[in-house]
Amino acid sequence: xxxxxxxxxxxxxxxxxxxxxxxxxxxxxxxxxxxxxxxxxxxxxxxxxxxxxxxxxxxxxxxxxxxxxxxxxxxxxxxxxxxxxxxxxxxxxxxxxxxxxxxxxxxxxxxxxxxxxxxxxxxxxxxxxxxxxxxxxxxxxxxxxxxxxxxxxxxxxxxxxxxxxxxxxxxxxxxxxxxxxxxxxxxxxxxxxxxxxxxxxxxxxxxxxxxxxxxxxxxxxxxxxxxxxxxxxxxxxxxxxxxxxxxxxxxxxxxxxxxxxxxxxxxxxxxxxxxxxxxxxxxxxxxxxxxxxxxxxxxxxxxxxxxxxxxxxxxxxxxxxxxxxxxxxxxx
Amino acid sequence: xxxxxxxxxxxxxxxxxxxxxxxxxxxxxxxxxxxxxxxxxxxxxxxxxxxxxxxxxxxxxxxxxxxxxxxxxxxxxxxxxxxxxxxxxxxxxxxxxxxxxxxxxxxxxxxxxxxxxxxxxxxxxxxxxxxxxxxxxxxxxxxxxxxxxxxxxxxxxxxxxxxxxxxxxxxxxxxxxxxxxxxxxxxxxxxxxxxxxxxxxxxxxxxxxxxxxxxxxxxxxxxxxxxxxxxxxxxxxxxxxxxxxxxxxxxxxxxxxxxxxxxxxxxxxxxxxxxxxxxxxxxxxxxxxxxxxxxxxxxxxxxxxxxxxxxxxxxxxxxxxxxxxxxxxxxx
Numbered sequence: 001x002x003x004x005x006x007x008x009x010x011x012x013x014x015x016x017x018x019x020x021x022x023x024x025x026x027x028x029x030x031x032x033x034x035x036x037x038x039x040x041x042x043x044x045x046x047x048x049x050x051x052x053x054x055x056x057x058x059x060x061x062x063x064x065x066x067x068x069x070x071x072x073x074x075x076x077x078x079x080x081x082x083x084x085x086x087x088x089x090x091x092x093x094x095x096x097x098x099x100x101x102x103x104x105x106x107x108x109x110x111x112x113x114x115x116x117x118x119x120x121x122x123x124x125x126x127x128x129x130x131x132x133x134x135x136x137x138x139x140x141x142x143x144x145x146x147x148x149x150x151x152x153x154x155x156x157x158x159x160x161x162x163x164x165x166x167x168x169x170x171x172x173x174x175x176x177x178x179x180x181x182x183x184x185x186x187x188x189x190x191x192x193x194x195x196x197x198x199x200x201x202x203x204x205x206x207x208x209x210x211x212x213x214x215x216x217x218x219x220x221x222x223x224x225x226x227x228x229x230x231x232x233x234x235x236x237x238x239x240x241x242x243x244x245x246x247x248x249x250x251x252x253x254x255x256x257x258x259x260x261x262x263x264x265x266x267x268x269x270x271x272x273x274x275x276x277x278x279x280x281x282x283x284x285x286x287x288x289x290x291x292x293x294x295x296x297x298x299x300x301x302x303x304x305x306x307x308x309x310x311x312x313x314x315x316x317x318x319x320x321x322x323x324x325x326x327x328x329x330x331x332x
Numbered sequence: 333x334x335x336x337x338x339x340x341x342x343x344x345x346x347x348x349x350x351x352x353x354x355x356x357x358x359x360x361x362x363x364x365x366x367x368x369x370x371x372x373x374x375x376x377x378x379x380x381x382x383x384x385x386x387x388x389x390x391x392x393x394x395x396x397x398x399x400x401x402x403x404x405x406x407x408x409x410x411x412x413x414x415x416x417x418x419x420x421x422x423x424x425x426x427x428x429x430x431x432x433x434x435x436x437x438x439x440x441x442x443x444x445x446x447x448x449x450x451x452x453x454x455x456x457x458x459x460x461x462x463x464x465x466x467x468x469x470x471x472x473x474x475x476x477x478x479x480x481x482x483x484x485x486x487x488x489x490x491x492x493x494x495x496x497x498x499x500x501x502x503x504x505x506x507x508x509x510x511x512x513x514x515x516x517x518x519x520x521x522x523x524x525x526x527x528x529x530x531x532x533x534x535x536x537x538x539x540x541x542x543x544x545x546x547x548x549x550x551x552x553x554x555x556x557x558x559x560x561x562x563x564x565x566x567x568x569x570x571x572x573x574x575x576x577x578x579x580x581x582x583x584x585x586x587x588x589x590x591x592x593x594x595x596x597x598x599x600x601x602x603x604x605x606x607x608x609x610x611x612x613x614x615x616x617x618x619x620x621x622x623x624x625x626x627x628x629x630x631x632x633x634x635x636x637x638x639x640x641x642x643x644x645x646x647x648x649x650x651x652x653x654x655x656x657x658x659x660x661x662x663x664x
Binding site: 026030032033034036038042043045046047050053077079088090092123125126127129133135141142144151153219 | 358359362363364365366367368369370374375376377378379380381382384385386387388409410411413414416420422424425426455456457458459460461462463464465467469471472473474476478481483484485550551552
């Protein structure tokens with residue numbers, strides 16, 4: 001069955017079931033706008049993403065379920081990166097009329113599986129036809145107490161640079177997606193692909209960091225460690241030195257690099273979409289921060305320091321060299 | 333200059349200037365998520381729309397300015413239809429790399445001109461490249477006091493059916509957009525085109541209606557009078573009778589119908605996108621409602637009544653006949 005067989009109202013009805021709607025959703029899908037009751041003394045956080053077929057996902061390489069799941073991960077990472085908790089989602093869909101209903105069903109199943117891990121509810125959206133690539137617009141809303149908001153730009157010289165998990169896994173998976181590589185170890189290939197196609201949402205990582213009161217600046221690693229750290233520094237007229245031996249490289253990336261004679265360090269430094277938090281932490285509270293992340297089951301890696309001298313540097317075996325700000329630029 | 337020349341960050345910088353940002357926008361464009369301070373004891377209203385090239389706008393027939401302006405009108409209509417006031421906007425853009433920067437500039441100029449009439453601020457968004465039609469995702473947020481929220485479905489038998497302005501103008505303009513019609517009266521043709529391509533946002537109309545406390549149900553006329561009224565009734569297991577002689581037909585539609593030998597009544601009944609409010613009003617407070625709309629300079633037309641018997645009927649010269657629920661269905 002195709003979307004054109006069911007019509008706009010039919011497709012919306014198909015996807016607008018939410019049995020466990022919490023009481024602060026006053027009106028969900030089905031009216032002119034959704035209505036929510038914001039938490040007392042909370043700030044509202046909001047972010048949106050466009051996911052476009054052949055730019056963000058390739059239908060022959062990923063499943064609709066994974067597209068939905070990863071969309072939630074990307075959205076949650078933004079809210080966590082501000083120190084907030086994700087709550088609500090609006091989904092805009094632009095679909096060619098011949099799109100199979102199964103695509104919509106699976107896309108929603110992926111979103112809902114990820115949502116249910118994060119207690120996110122879909123409260124609205126829009127659906128339209130198009131003559132182009134499938135385009136998905138995700139708007140996520142969350143909340144945080146006013147004193148828990150962490151900006152991207154607020155690092156101070158001497159801050160420790162922290163990441164909340166291993167890096168390079170998503171880039172390793174992307175290598176398999178984009179190239180015809182034969183990997184005899186099927187389980188390894190599958191794990192690497194999952195890192196790229198179905199990354200886990202960084203639930204609670206940013207909000208736990210914000211709650212310590214020891215974080216001066218935070219973002220999520222969506223572009224790449226170098227690019228995101230570079231941006232954090234440039235806007236604050238600061239720099240950073242990171243230490244090669246402290247960068248947590250995803251074991252999947254290391255294994256795949258061995259099989260392909262490629263460099264896992266490059267994936268960790270310049271690869272995107274690991275969706276871990278990147279934070280600048282007051283060094284006096286490093287132990288507290290480590291403990292707070294440990295309590296929610298998150299890794300905690302201190303990989304370098306913020307410097308008053310601008311520029312991004314990497315220290316390896318006692319020698320220090322400059323890092324370029326590689327990364328991915330749409331339109332670039 | 334094209335978007336690909338400037339890069340993603342450059343395009344975002346170009347559009348992220350908002351000099352008059354009010355103090356309840358804590359963080360606007362440029363961080364991982366926008367942060368706003370919701371009003372005390374207010375509910376948050378939120379709605380999103382996808383605007384797709386060749387589905388919602390045809391570049392040879394409309395200007396980027398008009399695409400932006402109309403997008404705001406469509407968004408504001410949703411918030412007003414809940415009884416709320418529009419405040420914030422997030423803009424997602426998916427653009428082919430060869431898109432001229434001028435398109436983005438003019439699109440934003442149109443949005444900002446409409447926004448400034450409504451005191452809406454752009455607080456965030458996303459931008460990506462694509463190989464397909466230009467796709468614009470608009471997420472609008474507003475607020476309303478909890479006792480001012482008006483649902484789409486809450487009409488009661490005996491309610492008066494109200495519309496806040498003349499109908500059929502947008503459909504008359506659509507006729508010119510879609511057909512090669514030669515209209516000797518150039519000013520008339522231009523006026524009709526503006527109705528379709530650059531309709532005015534229904535500022536304050538829904539919130540004024542909600543404030544009367546006399547409105548049981550409300551929506552905006554985006555699909556068509558018949559379709560939107562039909563939906564209001566069907567979901568409440570009710571019907572409505574409207575009176576032909578009370579339907580306010582846009583004078584532009586009447587003039588254009590004369591020139592083209594077409595029927596302006598059809599445009600008023602079955603045409604969409606006039607973005608007026610459609611409300612079901614307690615008949616005891618009809619005068620108060622009329623006064624409230626008059627105070628904000630809005631028209632007020634009572635065109636019929638809600639009936640306990642299901643179905644949509646029209647009364648003309650004493651005879652009553654059934655109306656079909658024509659209108660526009662994406663995928664239909």
